[in-house]
Amino acid sequence: MTIGVVMLVHTAFDRAEQVIRHWVSGGCPVVVHVDKNVSTTVYDSFVTAVADLPEVQFSKRHRCEWGTWGLVAATQSASEKLLANFPDVRHVYLASGSCMPLRPIAELKRYLDERPRTDFIESATTADVPWTVGGLDEERFTLRFPFSWKKNRYLFDRYVEFQRRIRFRRRIPAGLVPHMGSQWWCLTRQTLSAILQDPDRPMFDRYFKKVWIPDESYFQTLSRLYSQKIESRSLTLSKFDFQGKPHIFYDDHLQLLRRSDCFVARKIWPRANMLYDTFLGPNSSAGTMAEPNPGKIDRIFARAVERRLRGRQGLYMQSRFPNEFWDSRFTSAPYSVFEGFTELFEDFEPWLARATGARVHGHIYAKEAVEFEGRQTTFTGALSSSPVLRDYHPQMFLRNLVWNTRGERQCFQFGPGDNQAVSWDLAKDPNAQISVISGAWAIPLFQSNRNFADLRTEAADLQKIESDHLEALRSIYAKSRVRIWTMAEFIESPMELLQTVIDEIGIRDARRLTEAPRLVELKGFGQFLQNLKNQGMHPYLMGDFPVESAPDNRRQSPRKPYLVR
Amino acid sequence: MGLAADLWQAYRLRLQRRRLLYRALRKRRQLRAVSVRTNAIKPAHILAAMTVRDEAVRLPHFLDHYRALGVDHFLIVDNGSTDGSAEFLAKQPDVSLWSTDASYKAARFGVDWLTWLQIRFAHGHWCLTLDADEILIYPYHDTRPLPALTAWLDAQGHRAFPAMMLDMYPKGPIDAEPYEQGADPFRILEWFDSGNYVIQIQDPKRNLWIQGGPRARCFFADNPRLAPTLNKTPLVKWNRRFVYVNSTHSLLPRGLNETYDFGSGEGPSGVLLHTKFLNTVVERSRIEKDRQEHFARSQDYAGYYDQVAAAPTLWCADSSRLVGWRQLESMGLMSRGGWL
Numbered sequence: 001m002t003i004g005v006v007m008l009v010h011t012a013f014d015r016a017e018q019v020i021r022h023w024v025s026g027g028c029p030v031v032v033h034v035d036k037n038v039s040t041t042v043y044d045s046f047v048t049a050v051a052d053l054p055e056v057q058f059s060k061r062h063r064c065e066w067g068t069w070g071l072v073a074a075t076q077s078a079s080e081k082l083l084a085n086f087p088d089v090r091h092v093y094l095a096s097g098s099c100m101p102l103r104p105i106a107e108l109k110r111y112l113d114e115r116p117r118t119d120f121i122e123s124a125t126t127a128d129v130p131w132t133v134g135g136l137d138e139e140r141f142t143l144r145f146p147f148s149w150k151k152n153r154y155l156f157d158r159y160v161e162f163q164r165r166i167r168f169r170r171r172i173p174a175g176l177v178p179h180m181g182s183q184w185w186c187l188t189r190q191t192l193s194a195i196l197q198d199p200d201r202p203m204f205d206r207y208f209k210k211v212w213i214p215d216e217s218y219f220q221t222l223s224r225l226y227s228q229k230i231e232s233r234s235l236t237l238s239k240f241d242f243q244g245k246p247h248i249f250y251d252d253h254l255q256l257l258r259r260s261d262c263f264v265a266r267k268i269w270p271r272a273n274m275l276y277d278t279f280l281g282p283n284s285s286a287g288t289m290a291e292p293n294p295g296k297i298d299r300i301f302a303r304a305v306e307r308r309l310r311g312r313q314g315l316y317m318q319s320r321f322p323n324e325f326w327d328s329r330f331t332s333a334p335y336s337v338f339e340g341f342t343e344l345f346e347d348f349e350p351w352l353a354r355a356t357g358a359r360v361h362g363h364i365y366a367k368e369a370v371e372f373e374g375r376q377t378t379f380t381g382a383l384s385s386s387p388v389l390r391d392y393h394p395q396m397f398l399r400n401l402v403w404n405t406r407g408e409r410q411c412f413q414f415g416p417g418d419n420q421a422v423s424w425d426l427a428k429d430p431n432a433q434i435s436v437i438s439g440a441w442a443i444p445l446f447q448s449n450r451n452f453a454d455l456r457t458e459a460a461d462l463q464k465i466e467s468d469h470l471e472a473l474r475s476i477y478a479k480s481r482v483r484i485w486t487m488a489e490f491i492e493s494p495m496e497l498l499q500t501v502i503d504e505i506g507i508r509d510a511r512r513l514t515e516a517p518r519l520v521e522l523k524g525f526g527q528f529l530q531n532l533k534n535q536g537m538h539p540y541l542m543g544d545f546p547v548e549s550a551p552d553n554r555r556q557s558p559r560k561p562y563l564v565r
Numbered sequence: 566m567g568l569a570a571d572l573w574q575a576y577r578l579r580l581q582r583r584r585l586l587y588r589a590l591r592k593r594r595q596l597r598a599v600s601v602r603t604n605a606i607k608p609a610h611i612l613a614a615m616t617v618r619d620e621a622v623r624l625p626h627f628l629d630h631y632r633a634l635g636v637d638h639f640l641i642v643d644n645g646s647t648d649g650s651a652e653f654l655a656k657q658p659d660v661s662l663w664s665t666d667a668s669y670k671a672a673r674f675g676v677d678w679l680t681w682l683q684i685r686f687a688h689g690h691w692c693l694t695l696d697a698d699e700i701l702i703y704p705y706h707d708t709r710p711l712p713a714l715t716a717w718l719d720a721q722g723h724r725a726f727p728a729m730m731l732d733m734y735p736k737g738p739i740d741a742e743p744y745e746q747g748a749d750p751f752r753i754l755e756w757f758d759s760g761n762y763v764i765q766i767q768d769p770k771r772n773l774w775i776q777g778g779p780r781a782r783c784f785f786a787d788n789p790r791l792a793p794t795l796n797k798t799p800l801v802k803w804n805r806r807f808v809y810v811n812s813t814h815s816l817l818p819r820g821l822n823e824t825y826d827f828g829s830g831e832g833p834s835g836v837l838l839h840t841k842f843l844n845t846v847v848e849r850s851r852i853e854k855d856r857q858e859h860f861a862r863s864q865d866y867a868g869y870y871d872q873v874a875a876a877p878t879l880w881c882a883d884s885s886r887l888v889g890w891r892q893l894e895s896m897g898l899m900s901r902g903g904w905l
Binding site for chain 1: 705708709710712713716717720721727728729758759760761762763764765766773775779781782786787788789790796824825826827828829830831832833834881882883884885897898899900901902903904905
C-alpha cells in the first residue's frame with residue numbers, strides 16, 4: 001500500500017522535477033497535470049526530463065485559471081489516471097509543483113498506514129468559516145459566475161450585483177451540503193473513486209462548473225457523501241495573507257517550517273535553495289513521529305497580518321501615514337502634560353522625576369528653546385532642541401518624541417507662553433493625560449521686576465491664550481484625560497491633587513507621596529491680582545484670591561496621604 | 566475637492582507627464598552610446614538605472630551590493646566623469662553605458678536621460694532608479710534577493726516600492742577616516758538619526774514629503790523648509806509611460822506615489838542608506854558649490870556646501886549605530902508590511 005501523488009504544475013518546472021523525484025524515491029507514483037497555458041515546447045522538455053521515471057505519468061491537460069473549474073477538471077483527470085494505473089495506491093495526495101515535503105516520505109506513509117480509512121480534507125460549511133476573503137461565502141453556491149474574477153473584475157462584480165437584485169438563486173443539487181476548505185487534500189482510494197465514479201457525477205459537475213472557486217468546494221462537499229471518516233484538516237501547511245494570497249516560504253523560514261511538523265508545505269519560493277537542499281536532501285529525517293501542528297506557528301502569521309492591517313500605532317513613516325479618521329491616536333504611547341505646575345512649585349521637575357521615575361521635560365514648546373530633560377541639545381532619536389526645527393512641524397515633533405522613547409513615560413510642561421500649535425492635538429489625543437492649574441502663568445509676572453503696564457498687557461495675552469486652550473480641552477472633540485483646577489482650588493489641597501495625578505500616571509510602585517514640592521511664596525499675590533483688576537484687566541482663570549491674607553504655604557508637616565480607590 | 570476640480574487636476578498632471586516624456590525624447594540626442602549590452606536583458610530581469618559623475622571610489626561596492634541583491638543589468642549614464650568611472654563601467658559585463666557632457670541640471674538632474682533609457686529598455690521590468698551613493702536595503706534583504714521581493718510585490722498588486730533615504734555618517738569629523746575603494750562604506754558610516762523626521766503629504770501628486778535627519782539638524786536648523794527631501798520610490802515596475810517628476814521623490818501617474826498606507830496599516834518599504842558623507846564629500850562640496858548643478862535654486866544652498874566643505878561632525882550623543890534591517894524596522898524607518 002502506498003501513497004499516490006497528483007501534482008498540478010504550471011511553473012518552475014525544474015523545482016517540480018526535483019520534488020517529483022523526491023516523491024518517487026520515497027516510493028510514491030506521481031501523475032502530473034501541466035496547465036494547458038504552458039507552451040508545448042516547455043511541456044515536452046519537462047516530459048523528457050522525467051522520462052526516466054516509470055512511476056511518473058502525465059494526465060490530460062486542462063486550462064487552469066485561478067478560481068475556475070479547470071483546476072477541478074485537472075484534478076479529476078489526474079486522479080482517475082492515478083487510480084486506474086497504480087492499483088497499489090491507497091491514499092491520494094493532491095499537491096502542486098511548489099509544494100514541498102518537509103518530513104521523510106516514509107513518515108508520511110507510516111502516518112497514513114496507521115489511519116487507513118481516514119480522509120484528510122479541510123471541509124467546513126460556509127456558515128462556520130471566517131476565512132473567506134471578498135465577502136462571497138454562501139453566494140458562491142447560489143449565484144452563477146460566468147466572468148473571470150481576475151480578468152474581468154468589473155463584469156464579475158456587476159453580474160453578482162445584478163443577480164442579487166433580481167434575487168436569483170441556483171438550486172443546490174439534492175443531498176449536497178456545500179462545504180469549503182483548503183484545496184490541498186489527501187483522500188483514500190475508496191472515497192476518491194466513489195466521488196469520481198458516482199452515477200450523478202455529470203449533474204454535480206454541471207453544478208460546480210458555475211460555482212465560484214470550485215477547487216475549494218468540489219471535493220470538500222462530495223467527500224462528505226462518501227467518506228467513512230473525515231479529518232477536517234489539510235496535511236499541507238498553507239497560509240494565506242489578508243488578501244487571501246498564499247504566503248511564500250523562503251530560506252529564512254527553515255526553522256519555522258521545521259517547527260510546524262507538517263508533512264508538506266506550500267508555496268515554496270523556487271529559488272529558496274536552502275529549503276530545497278535541506279528538505280529534499282538525503283538526510284532530512286526529523287526522526288520523530290510528531291503530530292503535524294501548524295498551530296505552533298500561527299501566531300507569527302497573525303502578527304504579519306496585524307502589522308499589515310493595523311500597523312504600529314502612532315508611527316508615521318515612508319509606508320504608513322494614517323489619516324485622522326482611521327487612527328485617531330496621534331501618538332504611540334501615553335504621556336503626561338503639566339500646565340502651571342512649574343510656575344506654582346519651585347522644584348517641580350526634579351520632584352516629579354523622583355516621584356514617578358518618568359522622563360520629565362521642561363516646556364518642550366517654549367518659544368526660545370526645546371527644554372528637554374536636563375536641557376540636552378539633542379534627545380533620543382537625535383531630536384534637536386532647535387525651536388525652529390520643532391516649529392517646522394510641531395505635531396511631528398511630539399509624535400517623534402513619544403515614538404522614540406517607547407517604553408518610557410514622557411512628562412512635559414506646557415503653558416500659554418509656549419507655541420500653541422499642538423493645543424488641539426493634545427486635546428484630541430487619547431494618549432495625553434493633561435493636568436492644568438489654570439492661571440498659574442500669573443506667578444512669574446507677579447515675581448518679575450517689570451513695569452506694570454507691560455505686565456498688564458502680557459497678562460491679558462496669556463489669559464486669552466490659556467482660555468482658548470482650555471476651551472479645546474473642554475470641547476466635545478477632546479479625547480485626552482483632562483483635569484483642570486484653578487490655582488485657588490489647587491493650593492487648597494496640593495498634596496491630595498498631586499497624588500491623584502501621580503496615581504493616574506500609574507508608574508511602577510505607586511508610592512505614597514512623602515515629600516512635597518515647594519510652593520512658591522505667594523504673599524501679596526492677591527494684591528497683585530487686585531492691581532490688575534484696578535487697571536481694567538480681569539484675571540479670572542486663577543480663581544478667587546483674597547487681597548489680604550495669602551495662603552500659608554510654609555506648612556512642613558506632610559498631610560495624610562490621599563487614598564485613591 | 567469637487568469632481569470637476571479633481572478632473573481638471575488629473576488632466577493637468579497628465580499634460581505634465583506627457584511633457585516630461587517628450588522632454589526625455591528630445592534629450593536622448595545628448596546621449597552617446599559607449600558600451601551598450603542591452604541585448605543581454607531578458608524579460609524577467611531586474612534593472613538599475615543611474616547617472617554618475619566622478620563616482621569611481623563608490624562604484625565597486627555599489628555594483629557588488631546590487632549584483633548580490635539580484636540586479637541583472639545596469640543602465641548608466643556617465644555625465645562627464647574625469648576620475649576613470651567611465652572606463653571602469655565600460656569594462657563591466659552587466660553594464661550598458663552612455664555618456665554625455667550636457668548639463669545635469671538642465672536634464673532635470675539626469676532624470677530626462679534615464680527616462681529615455683527606461684522608455685527603451687525598462688518597459689515591463691522592475692527597475693531601480695538610483696544614485697551611486699544610495700544603497701537599498703529592505704526587510705529580509707540578507708536572505709531574500711530582489712526577485713523574491715518583486716515577485717511578492719507583483720502578487721500583492723503593488724507597482725512601486727518606497728524607501729526613505731537615511732543619511733549615514735561617521736562618529737568624528739566627516740573627513741577623518743579615508744574610504745578605500747571597494748570597501749564596505751558602513752564600516753566608516755556607522756551612525757544615523759533614528760527619529761527626527763518630518764512627514765507630510767504633498768498635493769497634487771499625493772507623495773509623501775520626508776525631511777529631517779542629520780542634514781536638517783546640522784545645516785538647516787535655521788530654515789528647515791530647505792532641508793533635503795528624503796522620501797524616494799526607487800523600485801518601480803516600469804511602464805514606458807511612467808516618469809519621475811522630481812528626482813526619484815515622486816512619479817506620474819500619481820497613483821504610483823501612494824505607496825503608503827493611509828488607513829492605519831503599514832505598507833512595505835525599505836531604506837536607502839546614503840553614503841554621501843564619506844571623506845570625499847568635503848572636496849566634492851567645494852566643486853559642486855561652483856558648479857551649481859544640484860539644486861533648483863542653487864544659491865540657497867551655498868551655505869550648505871560651505872558647511873560640508875568645513876568637514877563638520879554630524880554625530881551627536883543621541884545618534885544610533887547601524888546594526889541591520891531588523892533594527893531599522895523596529896525603529897519604524899522601514900516596514901515588512903505583511904511580507905512574512
